[in-house]
Amino acid sequence: VQYVVSDPQSGKCAIIDPVLDFDERSGATATLNADTLLSYVAEKGLTVEWILDTHPHADHFSAAQYLKEKTGAPTAIGARVVDVQHLWQGIYNWPELRVDGSQWDRLFSDGDTFKVGSIEARVMFSPGHTLASITYLIGDAAFVHDTIFMPDSGTARADFPGGDARILWKSIQNILGLPDQTRLFTGHDYQPGGREPKWESTVGEQKRTNEHLAGMTEEAFAKLRVARDRTLPMPKLILHALQVNIQAGRLPEPEANGKRYLKFPLDALEGAAW
DSSP states (O other): OOEEEEOTTTOEEEEESOEEEEETTTTEEEOHHHHHHHHHHHHTTOEEEEEEOSSOOSSSEEOHHHHHHHHOOOEEEETTHHHHHHHHHHHHTOTTSOOSSTTSSEEEOTTOEEEETTEEEEEEEOOSSSSSOEEEEETTEEEEESSBOOTTTOBOOOOSTTOOHHHHHHHHHHHHTSOTTOEEEESOOOOGGGOOOOOEEEHHHHHHHOTTTTTOOHHHHHHHHHHHHHTOOOOTTHHHHHHHHTTTTOOOOOOTTSOOOOOOOSSOSSOOOO
16 A cells, blocks of 8 residues: 655645555566646645655565656655565575665654645654565654554564564564554455455554554464464565665666666565475
8 A cells, every 4th residue: 555645735745655666577667647636736736755665565666766857855764674685685696786774865763753835744663574664644643654454354474574573573562553544554454355455544542452462462463473484485576676675675787788677686585386
């Protein structure tokens, strides 16, 4: 799920977790999703003030760099992205990768504040799904990325490189410590039972009805999360996407023939589809 968060007073907005289209079968890239966001921004007469990612995504390419080129707005992500860069630099055998986070215009640490127009925003460090995950609390809305899903879908996996179920539990408890009426906007919805897509809940709803959280202890959650994660294959784009997303959505530089090439290692991750 991609978001445009706008301030009616100033007409300023932030774009959160924008997607660059990629078809792994053909290797084709496109900007259909990102251009839809830009069309919405233009239609509403908004000015893009921030392009925000909650973490380096494992299932899609970030359109942050494309949107920066189109709007001039600064890009931002959590400061611990440098840990993710170090981790994947080794996995990709990529010594020339800059691992200082300088691919983004701003790196947010826990407790940092900023504004979307006149609306106060605060950053909460929310690791567990990844080393670098953060939550954006903008007004009464928290963008919780891949920590908590809709109550009938539970929580995010914690078995990616650098993930940890117990750390995820602590991050979720911090989010659930917000006022009950705080609106939570998630990064995915898996539509259990084939229901219509949903992406908004509240802290109160999650505490009462989330099947992985209601009445749960840290020990029980960790046991459930680890067991569940063992049954899940890796996302089909993880090795494609991380090399783009740890560079703020920059595609590889063209080679001598003008073509761009992705590189990914064989037998580097557990979780084969079979």
